[in-house]
């Protein structure tokens with residue numbers, strides 16, 4: 001039986017700062033960000049937006065666009081690493097907002113929960129929902145990914161910021177893509193990127209892995225709780241490469257294949273914390289699976305050879321053919337954490353939609369990653385109704401309408417110094433800023449639907 005994604009909707013932050021303006025303000029060469037990392041715009045939430053708002057808007061869009069009968073939905077599972085409460089999941093907020101809009105009790109039969117494992121939480125939610133639909137093919141589930149990728153000002157993560165959500169309907173006999181039931185996973189507990197709820201003693205994390213220099217450079221206690229992560233960028237890249245490589249070769253084993261697996265993938269969709277992450281990290285898998293090199297991670301020669309292969313014409317052609325369609329949206333949005341891999345899929349589909357390319361039957365390979373760290377590798381087959389299912393999506397048209405802000409406004413938004421929305425929307429969920437007006441209501445958040 002086929003199980004997969006039947007419909008997709010999204011809601012991304014509508015404000016953006018052109019990346020060359022950030023580069024100028026920070027004294028970074030714009031070419032490094034644009035040509036080295038593939039960044040063009042960085043999206044940022046407006047005053048009336050938080051994680052719940054993005055999730056609720058993507059979900060409402062999905063329900064309205066697909067005319068979904070909520071009685072048929074058995075699960076709303078959320079992938080997020082930007083939750084706003086340690087106990088109440090985003091899924092609970094979403095259920096109450098949907099009941100506010102579509103009728104009291106309309107989702108009371110529905111299971112709802114959040115999945116958190118950094119950027120891979122959405123894939124975990126989807127895998128779980130697909131197992132459920134395989135067991136009960138007449139039932140349907142919705143996966144929502146919602147996050148705000150906010151980093152410290154002046155940090156190396158700053159230029160990769162982005163925000164938004166996707167909502168996906170998971171069914172049997174899906175219209176867009178059906179996933180094969182081969183899932184390869186690689187997990188290792190590391191501290192490459194994390195957001196501690198409480199102050200965390202350095203002694204509890206030192207010695208966990210090989211980035212000890214970085215740990216030594218941290219304060220004795222990491223001061224918490226803030227929206228921005230504590231991270232070691234280059235180490236997180238190494239963990240990304242290690243986990244995806246391990247999961248990829250496990251996948252090859254699961255498939256019992258002697259062939260170069262990626263040759264059977266028409267497109268490759270990877271977790272993209274920034275646009276060119278996939279192409280920068282995939283050289284090792286590319287070279288190992290084609291037997292161009294033998295693995296020897298510690299040797300300098302090996303690392304230099306990988307760099308050379310990355311620059312080769314053959315690899316650049318490979319990137320253009322298989323990876324580049326997934327990168328387009330990422331360049332214009334920035335990181336979506338749990339949503340990044342799904343936005344990569346939507347970007348790929350939207351690219352082929354716009355170019356009228358027939359892709360039904362094509363096999364897409366997926367390499368997902370979440371810090372902390374875990375990778376899952378799986379594949380899916382594009383279904384014959386994918387074009388019709390994408391008709392209302394309008395990804396690139398929507399991104400085109402994004403509102404440009406200047407650097408000063410961006411910095412003020414980042415520091416939460418802006419009181420009034422820059423771009424107030426119509427027909428959307430917004431955060432009611434009652435908390436700011438009434439200091440006795442610390443932690444209380446209210447949401448309203450704006451007509």
Ligand SMILES: CC(=O)SCCNC(=O)CCNC(=O)[C@H](O)C(C)(C)COP(=O)(O)OP(=O)(O)OC[C@H]1O[C@@H](n2cnc3c(N)ncnc32)[C@H](O)[C@@H]1OP(=O)(O)O
Pocket residue numbers: 029031032033035036037119156157160193231232233234236237240272273274277280371
């Ligand atoms: C959250 C996760 O998903 S974990 C995995 C990823 N980690 C993160 O996203 C954490 C947050 N992000 C970061 O810390 C950083 O943005 C990083 C680590 C991803 C990137 O770090 P930086 O130090 O900014 O960049 P880095 O030096 O690694 O790479 C710059 C690239 O631009 C290239 N470059 C530099 N200058 C130029 C130029 N003028 N023209 C063209 N390319 C240039 C470099 O050659 C290099 O590319 P290459 O290695 O492919 O050759």
